[in-house]
Amino acid sequence: xxxxxxxxxxxxxxxxxxxxxxxxxxxxxxxxxxxxxxxxxxxxxxxxxxxxxxxxxxxxxxxxxxxxxxxxxxxxxxxxxxxxxxxxxxxxxxxxxxxxxxxxxxxxxxxxxxxxxxxxxxxxxxxxxxxxxxxxxxxxxxxxxxxxxxxxxxxxxxxxxxxxxxxxxxxxxxxxxxxxxxxxxxxxxxxxxxxxxxxxxxxxxxxxxxxxxxxxxxxxxxxxxxxxxxxxxxxxxxxxxxxxxxxxxxxxxxxxxxxxxxxxxxxxxxxxxxxxxxxxxxxxxxxxxxxxxxxxxxxxxxxxxxxxxxxxxxx
Amino acid sequence: xxxxxxxxxxxxxxxxxxxxxxxxxxxxxxxxxxxxxxxxxxxxxxxxxxxxxxxxxxxxxxxxxxxxxxxxxxxxxxxxxxxxxxxxxxxxxxxxxxxxxxxxxxxxxxxxxxxxxxxxxxxxxxxxxxxxxxxxxxxxxxxxxxxxxxxxxxxxxxxxxxxxxxxxxxxxxxxxxxxxxxxxxxxxxxxxxxxxxxxxxxxxxxxxxxxxxxxxxxxxxxxxxxxxxxxxxxxxxxxxxxxxxxxxxxxxxxxxxxxxxxxxxxxxxxxxxxxxxxxxxxxxxxxxxxxxxxxxxxxxxxxxxxxx
Numbered sequence: 001x002x003x004x005x006x007x008x009x010x011x012x013x014x015x016x017x018x019x020x021x022x023x024x025x026x027x028x029x030x031x032x033x034x035x036x037x038x039x040x041x042x043x044x045x046x047x048x049x050x051x052x053x054x055x056x057x058x059x060x061x062x063x064x065x066x067x068x069x070x071x072x073x074x075x076x077x078x079x080x081x082x083x084x085x086x087x088x089x090x091x092x093x094x095x096x097x098x099x100x101x102x103x104x105x106x107x108x109x110x111x112x113x114x115x116x117x118x119x120x121x122x123x124x125x126x127x128x129x130x131x132x133x134x135x136x137x138x139x140x141x142x143x144x145x146x147x148x149x150x151x152x153x154x155x156x157x158x159x160x161x162x163x164x165x166x167x168x169x170x171x172x173x174x175x176x177x178x179x180x181x182x183x184x185x186x187x188x189x190x191x192x193x194x195x196x197x198x199x200x201x202x203x204x205x206x207x208x209x210x211x212x213x214x215x216x217x218x219x220x221x222x223x224x225x226x227x228x229x230x231x232x233x234x235x236x237x238x239x240x241x242x243x244x245x246x247x248x249x250x251x252x253x254x255x256x257x258x259x260x261x262x263x264x265x266x267x268x269x270x271x272x273x274x275x276x277x278x279x280x281x282x283x284x285x286x287x288x289x290x291x292x293x294x295x296x297x298x299x300x301x302x303x304x305x306x307x308x309x310x311x312x313x314x315x
Numbered sequence: 316x317x318x319x320x321x322x323x324x325x326x327x328x329x330x331x332x333x334x335x336x337x338x339x340x341x342x343x344x345x346x347x348x349x350x351x352x353x354x355x356x357x358x359x360x361x362x363x364x365x366x367x368x369x370x371x372x373x374x375x376x377x378x379x380x381x382x383x384x385x386x387x388x389x390x391x392x393x394x395x396x397x398x399x400x401x402x403x404x405x406x407x408x409x410x411x412x413x414x415x416x417x418x419x420x421x422x423x424x425x426x427x428x429x430x431x432x433x434x435x436x437x438x439x440x441x442x443x444x445x446x447x448x449x450x451x452x453x454x455x456x457x458x459x460x461x462x463x464x465x466x467x468x469x470x471x472x473x474x475x476x477x478x479x480x481x482x483x484x485x486x487x488x489x490x491x492x493x494x495x496x497x498x499x500x501x502x503x504x505x506x507x508x509x510x511x512x513x514x515x516x517x518x519x520x521x522x523x524x525x526x527x528x529x530x531x532x533x534x535x536x537x538x539x540x541x542x543x544x545x546x547x548x549x550x551x552x553x554x555x556x557x558x559x560x561x562x563x564x565x566x567x568x569x570x571x572x573x574x575x576x577x578x579x580x581x582x583x584x585x586x587x588x589x590x591x592x593x594x595x596x597x598x599x600x601x602x603x604x605x606x607x608x609x610x611x612x613x614x615x616x617x618x619x620x621x622x623x
Contacts, residue, residue: 045438045443135618136619145618146324150324150328153328153332153598154328156550156553156595156598156602157328157329157332157595158335158336158339159587159590159591161575161576161579162336162339162340162343165579166339166342169342169344188550189547189550192547193543193547195546196542196545196609197543197546199542200542200613200615200616203617228511231507231508231510231511232507232543234507238453239453239503242453253458254576254580266456269458270458288454291454292451295450295453296454299446299450299453299503306507
């Protein structure tokens with residue numbers, strides 16, 4: 001190395017070692033997850049989302065038992081009643097108690113929404129991750145990416161309703177069949193988004209560094225790439241849930257979903273469409289409110305989670 | 316060479332989709348003449364089956380269909396006795412595509428704008444406000460939004476026509492009903508990836524050297540934040556310009572969206588296959604363009620090892 005100019009050296013003074021005491025601990029040592037939990041509870045919106053979510057799940061368990069009616073009990077003389085002490089959320093056209101139906105429906109909708117979102121998440125990340133990472137990695141890599149993306153295209157292309165009807169023929173109609181039907185084609189969206197993100201992120205220097213240090217491909221994807229795209233994955237997840245809830249109601253509307261009198265939020269919203277003009281506002285309002293509140297809770301909590309899991313955002 | 320290879324892959328993918336759809340639709344119980352079967356004598360039914368080749372073995376039906384398909388003939392529609400599938404698609408595609416394009420532009424412009432506003436005002440009033448709009452947008456499905464729009468904007472305030480198809484005013488309500496969901500999702504994506512991009516050093520550099528907020532957002536921020544939006548709108552584009560069942564039913568729009576659902580329930584085999592193939596062609600081409608668009612937005616992205 002070339003020597004620096006002597007007059008430059010005179011401009012520098014040795015620093016006082018007391019000013020940078022490296023051994024001093026400025027904050028307690030926390031693991032990644034401890035840090036994340038602490039950050040989440042500092043975020044008011046995230047706490048609100050968490051509390052709301054807990055309340056909704058809790059009410060879906062105990063809610064139906066708080067009133068003396070079952071979700072399917074009809075009382076034709078008490079049809080379309082507005083809110084009262086007797087029927088907290090009013091009744092529907094067949095005199096069924098809306099409170100009981102809302103919370104019984106919450107079980108179906110939440111299970112369908114969360115289960116299919118989780119399945120989408122796992123398959124989508126696996127396929128999208130491998131596909132995006134292998135693209136541009138030699139001939140074999142190109143082939144893997146191309147093959148996986150052709151599967152995605154085929155699944156996008158074949159009519160989803162045919163798949164659902166076929167499944168209903170092969171298996172008995174019900175919750176599990178419904179979740180499988182929604183996940184068979186549901187994960188392709190997540191896979192495309194994860195692939196797009198990986199394509200962009202793997203150009204970063206830290207991936208190159210990890211690779212040169214001999215880190216395995218799977219470890220690079222899981223430890224280096226996925227944490228850096230957590231935000232996008234969480235956002236995708238939070239709208240997969242309502243989409244599954246609505247897909248269920250669309251299928252029920254076509255006669256392929258949960259069968260009456262079983263309630264779900266989607267079918268309740270669907271059944272109440274006629275009331276938009278006739279004025280029984282509570283019939284549409286409560287299912288729509290519940291879907292929105294759930295969505296809000298997931299999004300608020302998701303945003304907090306994203307901030308907490310992002311290693312770059314230190315507050 | 317690359318283009319030819321890619322074109323060949325596209326045709327193979329299309330063929331797989333058509334074949335799978337063919338197998339699946341013949342596997343589900345039911346037949347196109349189920350509603351006529353009670354009223355018509357057996358001889359007539361047999362003649363009708365023969366007319367549409369349904370009396371032949373499945374393998375033969377498949378080869379006959381593929382032969383027609385190779386000549387871009389999608390066959391006759393069993394339900395609509397006077398028009399074939401090519402005509403059905405040609406007549407209905409215009410309205411569906413117009414609505415789809417309009418709502419896509421609406422969703423992109425408003426969604427990206429809302430996302431940028433939210434990200435620039437992270438954890439402040441405007442951020443919460445745009446997140447609120449986004450959550451409403453994701454939570455209200457089009458089958459609820461559409462009747463509400465008709466009730467207020469159509470019936471009570473009389474600003475827009477209630478339904479049907481004709482002038483440009485007729486397209487505004489259905490376009491908005493179609494756009495709101497994607498708009499909300501795009502806004503959430505842009506907000507999230509903008510926040511991530513804003514943690515990067517090159518944004519600090521751009522700000523430190525005194526660039527205006529506008530310049531930082533447009534030249535350094537949004538470009539790097541657009542990848543998830545591009546991934547999302549690819550499949551959406553194909554789905555939305557080929558029409559949607561719910562919106563076209565509610566607003567009485569003469570598009571092709573309804574055929575995707577009705578044909579399956581009527582077991583109108585040629586229409587099922589025809590609409591599926593038409594949609595798949597648009598989808599496969601769109602996804603190909605999306606792959607090119609990744610490279611356009613972020614030139615560092617390499618899709619194949621030869622650099623294409």
